[in-house]
Amino acid sequence: xxxxxxxxxxxxxxxxxxxxxxxxxxxxxxxxxxxxxxxxxxxxxxxxxxxxxxxxxxxxxxxxxxxxxxxxxxxxxxxxxxxxxxxxxxxxxxxxxxxxxxxxxxxxxxxxxxxxxxxxxxxxxxxxxxxxxxxxxxxxxxxxxxxxxxxxxxxxxxxxxxxxxxxxxxxxxxxxxxxxxxxxxxxxxxxxxxxxxxxxxxxxxxxxxxxxxxxxxxxxxxxxxxxxxxxxxxxxxxxxxxxxxxxxxxxxxxxxxxxxxxxxxxxxxxxxxxxxxxxxxxxxxxxxxxxxxxxxxxxxxxxxxxxxxxxxxxxxxxxxxxxxxxxxxxxxxxxxxxxxxxxxxxxxxxxxxxxxxxxxxxxxxxxxxxxxxxxxxxxxxxxxxxxxxxxxxxxxxxxxxxxxxxxxxxxxxxxxxxxxxxxxxxxxxxxxxxxxxxxxxxxxxxxxxxxxx
Amino acid sequence: xxxxxxxxxxxxxxxxxxxxxxxxxxxxxxxxxxxxxxxxxxxxxxxxxxxxxxxxxxxxxxxxxxxxxxxxxxxxxxxxxxxxxxxxxxxxxxxxxxxxxxxxxxxxxxxxxxxxxxxxxxxxxxxxxxxxxxxxxxxxxxxxxxxxxxxxxxxxxxxxxxxxxxxxxxxxxxxxxxxxxxxxxxxxxxxxxxxxxxxxxxxxxxxxxxxxxxxxxxxxxxxxxxxxxxxxxxxxxxxxxxxxxxxxxxxxxxxxxxxxxxxxxxxxxxxxxxxxxxxxxxxxxxxxxxxxxxxxxxxxxxxxxxxxxxxxxxxxxxxxxxxxxxxxxxxxxxxxxxxxxxxxxxxxxxxxxxxxxxxxxxxxxxxxxxxxxxxxxxxxxxxxxxxxxxxxxxxxxxxxxxxxxxxxxxxxxxxxxxxxxxxxxxxxxxxxxxxxxxxxxxxxxxxxxxxxx
Numbered sequence: 001x002x003x004x005x006x007x008x009x010x011x012x013x014x015x016x017x018x019x020x021x022x023x024x025x026x027x028x029x030x031x032x033x034x035x036x037x038x039x040x041x042x043x044x045x046x047x048x049x050x051x052x053x054x055x056x057x058x059x060x061x062x063x064x065x066x067x068x069x070x071x072x073x074x075x076x077x078x079x080x081x082x083x084x085x086x087x088x089x090x091x092x093x094x095x096x097x098x099x100x101x102x103x104x105x106x107x108x109x110x111x112x113x114x115x116x117x118x119x120x121x122x123x124x125x126x127x128x129x130x131x132x133x134x135x136x137x138x139x140x141x142x143x144x145x146x147x148x149x150x151x152x153x154x155x156x157x158x159x160x161x162x163x164x165x166x167x168x169x170x171x172x173x174x175x176x177x178x179x180x181x182x183x184x185x186x187x188x189x190x191x192x193x194x195x196x197x198x199x200x201x202x203x204x205x206x207x208x209x210x211x212x213x214x215x216x217x218x219x220x221x222x223x224x225x226x227x228x229x230x231x232x233x234x235x236x237x238x239x240x241x242x243x244x245x246x247x248x249x250x251x252x253x254x255x256x257x258x259x260x261x262x263x264x265x266x267x268x269x270x271x272x273x274x275x276x277x278x279x280x281x282x283x284x285x286x287x288x289x290x291x292x293x294x295x296x297x298x299x300x301x302x303x304x305x306x307x308x309x310x311x312x313x314x315x316x317x318x319x320x321x322x323x324x325x326x327x328x329x330x331x332x333x334x335x336x337x338x339x340x341x342x343x344x345x346x347x348x349x350x351x352x353x354x355x356x357x358x359x360x361x362x363x364x365x366x367x368x369x370x371x372x373x374x375x376x377x378x379x380x381x382x383x384x385x386x387x388x389x390x391x392x393x394x395x396x397x398x399x400x401x402x403x404x405x406x407x408x409x410x411x412x413x414x415x416x417x418x419x420x421x422x423x424x425x426x427x428x429x430x431x432x433x434x435x436x437x438x439x440x441x442x443x444x445x446x447x448x449x450x451x452x453x
Numbered sequence: 454x455x456x457x458x459x460x461x462x463x464x465x466x467x468x469x470x471x472x473x474x475x476x477x478x479x480x481x482x483x484x485x486x487x488x489x490x491x492x493x494x495x496x497x498x499x500x501x502x503x504x505x506x507x508x509x510x511x512x513x514x515x516x517x518x519x520x521x522x523x524x525x526x527x528x529x530x531x532x533x534x535x536x537x538x539x540x541x542x543x544x545x546x547x548x549x550x551x552x553x554x555x556x557x558x559x560x561x562x563x564x565x566x567x568x569x570x571x572x573x574x575x576x577x578x579x580x581x582x583x584x585x586x587x588x589x590x591x592x593x594x595x596x597x598x599x600x601x602x603x604x605x606x607x608x609x610x611x612x613x614x615x616x617x618x619x620x621x622x623x624x625x626x627x628x629x630x631x632x633x634x635x636x637x638x639x640x641x642x643x644x645x646x647x648x649x650x651x652x653x654x655x656x657x658x659x660x661x662x663x664x665x666x667x668x669x670x671x672x673x674x675x676x677x678x679x680x681x682x683x684x685x686x687x688x689x690x691x692x693x694x695x696x697x698x699x700x701x702x703x704x705x706x707x708x709x710x711x712x713x714x715x716x717x718x719x720x721x722x723x724x725x726x727x728x729x730x731x732x733x734x735x736x737x738x739x740x741x742x743x744x745x746x747x748x749x750x751x752x753x754x755x756x757x758x759x760x761x762x763x764x765x766x767x768x769x770x771x772x773x774x775x776x777x778x779x780x781x782x783x784x785x786x787x788x789x790x791x792x793x794x795x796x797x798x799x800x801x802x803x804x805x806x807x808x809x810x811x812x813x814x815x816x817x818x819x820x821x822x823x824x825x826x827x828x829x830x831x832x833x834x835x836x837x838x839x840x841x842x843x844x845x846x847x848x849x850x851x852x853x854x855x856x857x858x859x860x861x862x863x864x865x866x867x868x869x870x871x872x873x874x875x876x877x878x879x880x881x882x883x884x885x886x887x888x889x890x891x892x893x894x895x896x897x898x899x900x901x902x903x904x905x906x
Contacts, residue, residue, distance in 0.1 A: 074580055127527055217873035420670035
C-alpha cells in the first residue's frame with residue numbers, strides 16, 4: 001500500500017508555462033489604423049472604470065465583499081455543505097446587484113475528507129512533525145504506519161539507492177528552485193517510491209519560505225539526522241478517505257451583450273478552496289475580482305456588444321472538476337466564445353496581462369494593455385498556458401489571459417493555514433478589479449471578434 | 454479568575470533600550486596615543502581569529518555544533534530532564550575541547566507545564582483559532598471558559614468601553630509598531646482586562662509578520678466580525694499549570710587569565726528555550742557563538758591577561774531565573790568583572806556592537822570595533838541596556854555589549870514553532886563567533902582594566 005503523505009497539500013491550480021517570443025510576427029501588416037484607433041478610443045471608458053474603482057464608490061468594495069464572504073464561510077472544500085451555502089450566497093448577492101442570467105450549473109464531485117493526521121518522529125528522538133496531508137490522499141490503518149525513513153534529494157538519488165527503499169518511508173527533500181520545476185515531487189513522489197517497495201512517500205513543502213507553516217524545516221531535520229548516520233523511524237497516521245459523490249455548482253452571472261449576446265467573454269476564478277486556511281487568496285481574490293468586476297460594469301451601465309460572463313468554478317482543487325463538467329456541457333457553444341480569463345495565482349499588485357493567443361490576437365492585446373497606463377499595468381507576457389480551469393479551453397485554441405502581478409510571495413501562503421484575508425490588500429484588489437473589468441469590457445465591445453489564429 | 458491566553462508566548466528576553474548620543478564626551482582628552490596604538494596593535498590577532506573562523510578550520514563549526522545539539526535535544530524548557538541532559542552534553546563537550554574550570558552551578562526553577570490548549574470560535578461560526586498560551590499562564594477548568602468576546606485595539610479603547618468588559622474575554626489587537634512598544638500588551642493585557650471584570654485576555658501575536666504561525670490573522674478576523682456588529686463567542690481551554698521546583702544549572706567554562714585570572718570578561722547566551730519550536734535561534738545561536746568562541750580561542754592558544762568565562766544561562770525564559778541565582782551567588786566577585794556580553798536577539802548578519810558603558814568605556818569600544826573592518830562590523834550604538842540576563846549587572850554599572858546585526862526578521866520566528874535551525878546560517882554564525890571571540894579577547898587582554906565611569 002502506498003500513501004501520499006507529504007508535508008503540504010497537492011497543488012492543482014498552477015501549471016508551469018513557457019514564454020513565447022512575440023517579435024516574429026509583424027503587427028503592422030495586420031492591424032489597420034482604424035483598429036488601432038478604435039482600441040485607443042476606449043481610453044475614456046477605461047479611465048472611468050479605473051477612477052470608479054480606485055477612488056470612486058467602488059473603492060475597497062472588492063476587499064469588503066471578499067472579507068464578508070471569507071469571514072462568513074471560512075474555507076470551502078468541494079463537496080461540503082459549507083461550499084454549497086457559499087454558492088447560494090453568491091447567487092443571492094448576484095441577483096441583489098442586478099446581474100443577469102444568474103444561476104448555478106451542476107457538477108458532481110467525489111468528496112474527500114481529511115480527518116485527523118499526524119507524523120511523529122520516534123527515532124532517534126521523539127518529536128511531533130506537523131504535516132499536512134496531500135489532498136486526495138488515502139489514509140493509513142488506525143494505528144498508522146511505522147517505518148524507517150530514507151531521505152533523498154531527488155528522483156535520481158532514489159534511483160541510485162533503490163535497493164534501500166523497500167519497506168521504508170521515502171522522504172524527498174528537493175531543493176526549491178521554482179514552483180513549476182519543484183512541484184513534480186508532489187505529483188510523482190508516491191509512484192516513484194512505490195516502484196521500489198516503499199510503504200509511503202513524504203515530501204518537503206514546495207515553498208520558498210515557511211515559518212513552520214508546514215514545513216520544510218522538519219524535512220531538513222531528517223536530512224541532517226540521516227547524514228549523521230542515525231536511524232530515523234517515523235509513525236504516520238491519516239484518516240483521509242473519499243466519501244460520496246455530491247452535487248456542487250459552478251456559479252454563473254452575466255451582462256448580456258447589446259448586439260451579439262450569443263458571443264461570450266468570460267472572466268473567472270474558483271470559489272472552492274482547500275480545507276486549511278481560509279481560501280482568501282486561493283482563490284477568494286480571483287473569484288471576487290471576477291464577480292465584482294461584473295458588478296462594477298453593471299453599476300456603470302457599461303453594456304458591451306458581446307456578453308460578459310462571470311464564472312466561479314467549483315471543485316477546482318480536486319482537479320478542475322467544475323470546469324471539466326462545464327466543458328462537457330457547453331461544447332456546442334464554444335465556437336462563440338471570444339476570450340476567456342481566469343485569476344488563480346493571487347491578486348497582488350498587478351502590472352499587466354499574460355496571454356495565450358495567436359499572432360493576430362497578440363497584436364490586439366498589445367494595443368489593449370496600453371489603455372492601462374493609469375494603473376502602471378502595461379506589461380505583457382505571451383505564454384503557452386495561463387490559469388488552471390481555463391486551460392481546458394485554451395488548449396482548444398480559444399484565446400485567453402491572466403493577470404501579471406507581483407506574486408513572489410504566493411507560495412508562502414498557498415494551500416496552507418496562512419491563506420487568510422491578511423494576505424489580501426484593498427488597494428491591490430481595486431487595481432485588479434479595474435484591470436480585469438476593463439480588459440473584459442474592451443474585448444467584448446470591439447467591432448471585430450477576437451481572432452483565433 | 455483571570456487568565457492570560459494570548460496568541461503567542463510571553464517575551465522574556467528583549468528589553469527595549471534607548472540610544473545614547475556619544476558626542477558630548479571628548480575621547481581625545483581621555484585616550485592616550487599609547488592606548489590607541491595598543492588597541493590597534495591587536496589587528497593581527499583579530500585577523501587571525503576572523504580568518505580561522507570564516508575560512509579556516511573553524512569554518513561552519515558553530516553551525517554544525519548547534520545543529521548537532523538542536524537536532525539531538527529539540528526544545529529545552531526549563532525544569533525538564535531534557536534541558537538537564539542538554540546541560541550535561543555541553544559540560545561533556547566543554548571538557549572534550551579542553552576548556553577550563555568546566556562546571557554547572559545550581560539554580561532552582563519552578564517548573565511550568567503547558568499541556569493541551571485550544572481556542573474555538575463558536576459564534577458567529579465555528580472555527581479553530583490556533584493559539585499559543587503565554588508562558589507561565591494558569592489553566593482553565595477542564596471544560597474551558599466560554600464567553601463573549603470584546604475586541605479592543607488599545608488600553609485607551611478598553612478604558613472607554615470598560616462597562617462592556619465584565620464577564621467577557623477581552624481581545625487586544627494593537628497595531629504592531631516595534632516590539633519594544635507593542636510588547637506591553639503581553640505583560641499588561643491581563644491585569645487591564647481584570648480591572649473591569651473580564652474572565653480572560655487574548656492578544657494578537659506581537660510580530661510584524663506571520664504565516665498563521667500563531668497568528669495575527671485570527672485576531673483580525675474577530676476584529677472584523679465585531680465591526681460588523683456580530684456577537685463573538687469563544688471557548689478557551691488550557692491545561693497549563695505550575696509543577697515542582699527542580700534544580701537546573703548554569704553552564705560555565707573558562708580560559709583562565711595569564712596575569713589576572715581573578716579578573717573576568719564574560720560572553721554568554723542562554724541554553725533553555727520555550728517548549729515550541731527548537732530554540733535554535735532563541736537562544737541556540739547566542740549560546741553557541743559564546744561557547745564556540747571560547748573553543749576557538751583555546752584552539753588558537755590565545756590566552757589573554759584576564760579570564761574569559763562563557764556562561765550558558767538556564768531558565769532565562771522563565772524570567773532570568775539562572776542569571777538571578779548567579780547574581781546572588783557571585784555578589785562578592787563582581788568587583789573584578791571587567792566586561793559582560795550576551796547574545797540573545799538572534800545571530801543574523803552582524804555589523805557591529807551595541808554597548809552599555811560610561812564615557813571612557815565608550816571611547817575604548819569605539820577603538821576596538823575598528824578592528825572588525827574585515828567583517829564589515831564597525832558600527833556601534835551606545836545604549837542604556839542590552840541583552841536580557843546581563844541587565845542585572847549592567848544596571849549595577851558593570852560595562853557590557855551585545856551584537857548589532859540584521860535582526861529585522863527575528864520576531865517572525867521568536868517564541869514560535871518557526872524557531873528552527875532553518876533560521877540559522879553557517880556564514881553568519883561564523884562571523885558572529887569571530888566578532889564575539891575577538892571582542893572578548895581584546896577587552897580581556899588590554900593593559901588597563903575596562904573603565905567603569
